[in-house]
Amino acid sequence: EDQVTQSPEALRLQEGESSSLNCSYTVSGLRGLFWYRQDPGKGPEFLFTLYSAGEEKEKERLKATLTKKESFLHITAPKPEDSATYLCAVRRGGSEKLVFGKGTKLTVNP
Amino acid sequence: NAGVTQTPKFRILKIGQSMTLQCTQDMNHNYMYWYRQDPGMGLKLIYYSVGAGITDKGEVPNGYNVSRSTTEDFPLRLELAAPSQTSVYFCASSSGTNNYLRFFGPGTRLTVL
Numbered sequence: 001e002d003q004v005t006q007s008p009e010a011l012r013l014q015e016g017e018s019s020s021l022n023c024s025y026t027v028s029g030l031r032g033l034f035w036y037r038q039d040p041g042k043g044p045e046f047l048f049t050l051y052s053a054g055e056e057k058e059k060e061r062l063k064a065t066l067t068k069k070e071s072f073l074h075i076t077a078p079k080p081e082d083s084a085t086y087l088c089a090v091r092r093g094g095s096e097k098l099v100f101g102k103g104t105k106l107t108v109n110p
Numbered sequence: 111n112a113g114v115t116q117t118p119k120f121r122i123l124k125i126g127q128s129m130t131l132q133c134t135q136d137m138n139h140n141y142m143y144w145y146r147q148d149p150g151m152g153l154k155l156i157y158y159s160v161g162a163g164i165t166d167k168g169e170v171p172n173g174y175n176v177s178r179s180t181t182e183d184f185p186l187r188l189e190l191a192a193p194s195q196t197s198v199y200f201c202a203s204s205s206g207t208n209n210y211l212r213f214f215g216p217g218t219r220l221t222v223l
């Protein structure tokens with residue numbers, strides 16, 4: 001069964017304090033690993049899709065990396081506006097379903 | 111483009127009542143999805159559609175029905191609402207593999223009492 005585990009469940013950082021969020025996964029035939037940002041009361045906002053081990057993608061202060069077992073979302077010098085819940089999901093080949101983790105709630109204090 | 115829109119934003123139902131959650135997208139996407147998000151849990155796929163007239167079950171379809179008569183609209187029907195259907199419902203769309211599931215709606219928060 002496909003599984004996604006995100007850690008930590010919650011992370012509190014000071015502004016400018018870099019850190020990483022982890023997404024461990026098990027899936028047969030990975031067809032994509034997805035990262036989303038979700039603000040309270042809003043729908044998920046797409047950030048990245050990674051397709052193969054070794055792939056990296058960046059967007060502003062965020063950088064996502066992928067290995068065969070896990071993905072990291074690195075946040076460099078975060079700002080309070082980066083506070084949100086970050087969701088990780090995987091897609092198996094031949095499936096229209098994304099399997100989501102429970103998310104990591106990030107709080108960045110000024 | 112408005113993207114993916116959902117109505118209503120909030121709704122309270124009594125046990126046994128029925129309702130339709132509306133979802134519309136204006137991006138001419140063939141693929142549309144319904145997910146539910148329960149507190150502290152990951153989103154789960156209810157139903158999806160790969161084009162007008164074509165729908166299929168996801169992971170948690172029981173208690174729900176869908177139809178897709180147009181490319182733009184993908185309504186989700188709840189028959190005989192139960193407390194277990196209390197959740198936040200998200201509709202999403204994509205045009206295919208290259209932009210798979212990049213667009214989510216703002217959600218409908220449903221409470222069944």
